[in-house]
Amino acid sequence: MAVKIEHSLPYPPAQIWQIVGDPGRVDWVPGVAGCDFDGEVRRFVMEGAGDLAERIVTRDEAQMLLEYSVVESTPPLASHLACIRLEHDDIGTKFIWTTEVEPTAVEPFIEQGMQASLAKLEEILDRSD
Secondary structure, eight states: OEEEEEEEESSOHHHHHHHHTOTTOOTTSTTEEEEEEOSSEEEEEETTTEEEEEEEEEEETTTTEEEEEEEEOSSOOSEEEEEEEEEEOSSSEEEEEEEEEESGGGHHHHHHHHHHHHHHHHHHHHHTO
16 A cells, blocks of 8 residues: 555646755755755655665656655665656646555654655745745
């Protein structure tokens, strides 16, 4: 089973993509104390949660699609693949975020992080108006 969030935002997809489509930009992810992106892997220092590394699997500018996979975490995950996709809708943008993760016991934690990130993204977008 996967965690899936679909949320409409009243901003154009290109404006949102400038934030979420930049793997080195993580100000919209709560709890990040630091991040280093080498062009392929981004390494996070998470407040109170240790280190985390994600490999960028796909970054498609034209489709506004970003796929990434956790390759190092504490505790280690058996598998992880997430996808953020932006689509134009009547309001502005449909933000579609799915995460497949094993063990499934961490899905509630993952979903909580996704929801918190989306809320912080909205705050950033609201301030940019």
